[in-house]
Amino acid sequence: MIDVVQVVPFQGPGGMQQVARILDEALPSLGVTSQVRALRASQGARPTLTDGARQWRGLVQLWRRQRPRAVVAHAPxxxxxxxxxxxxxxxPHRVAVIHENARSLRPGPLRLLTVLARAGVVTRLVPVGPAVGASLVGLDPQVARHVTVIANGVPAADAAPAxxxxxxxxxxxxxxVITAGRLVPGKxxxxxxxxxxxxxxxxxxVVCGDGPDRARLETLSRELGVAVRFTGMLDQRSLQESxxxxxxxxxxxxxxxxxxVLVEAAAAGLPVLASDIPGNRDVLGDSAVYLPVDDGAGAVRRWSEAIDRLARDSGSRDRMRRDALERLPAFSPGRMAEGYAALFRGPARVDQGAGVRGPSPARPPWLRRR
Structure with missing residues (x-):
């Protein structure tokens, strides 16, 4: 019997897929059996409306047979x-994991998700960090009692040296200087x-990763005469070597x-220079240098100056990487798994008290016959 089914939008690399795999591997140590399912084979595979309806009915039938205790869905x-x-x-437990700040997500599905939470169809909203949680509550204050923040965990946090x-x-x-991630405009x-x-x-x-922006970024590097090496996608071992x-x-x-990626970089002993956005501060607090990204030429100048300053000051770099290591225990897979496991214990309900909340009537109100 499967206790928890995690659902990701598509197979392949990606942050939420990585989180689902890590959680899938960590939950059994707590006595929770887990399974990961993808709605699509790849990011570009878009089902027709008929296919989507057929898939939805298939999920209903599957979970009636499997009778999992929880379904955890990644992305709105x-x-x-x-x-x-x-x-x-x-x-009983129907959990939506939100991996991005609400302001950067598509508003339609996110708004529908909050409506479903208020109606009891979704029993928990799980932002992956405090900044994401604050953005959800800012979107709709009525969802606050449905929110439980659980920070993502990464094995690198456990393997980091003292x-x-x-x-x-x-x-x-x-x-x-090294960076890693998908080569898309938002990065x-x-x-x-x-x-x-x-x-x-x-x-x-050194740029580790791949994506649709790669050709444009390679052209820009050549035009500016910058010594940039594009590695393409790397497995975890090769990334650590880089x-x-x-x-x-x-x-x-x-x-x-x-x-x-910030957890992984800090665990590798690297000082971090990052954009000044709440999600980055949630990871590294005061142990990184933060800079603006929305000031055009002014932002470029400030990033250049920060790189120059850190290139000259090995003492600051050393202090930054040591301070960052002290923050990593908060991002261990074990701690993440314990947070999710706590959601699945006991009955799902919504009240104004503390603890696990989220309604689960025998039959959701929106399904009852009038």
């Missing part, structure tokens, strides 16, 4: 589809490339929920 559209099916199948055991900083003449990598181009210090840039050869991690994304 996935949650609307799978959690309404879970309600019809009378799954601060005292960090290797010494490299002393090469050229400082290597704002053109700012980072321009900042490296404007640095007065000898700096090289971190080991770098001096500074830079992350210029415009919007994030709780970026796993």
């Amino acid at each position: 559209v996935t949650a609307v589809v799978s959690l309404t099916a879970a309600a019809v199948a009378r799954v 601060a005292a055991g960090l290797p010494p900083l490299r002393s090469d003449a050229m400082m290597t 704002n990598l053109e700012l980072l490339i321009c900042a490296v181009a404007g640095s007065s210090q000898p700096v090289g840039l 971190y080991a050869g770098a001096d500074l991690f830079a992350f210029s994304s415009c919007s994030e929920g709780l970026p796993l």
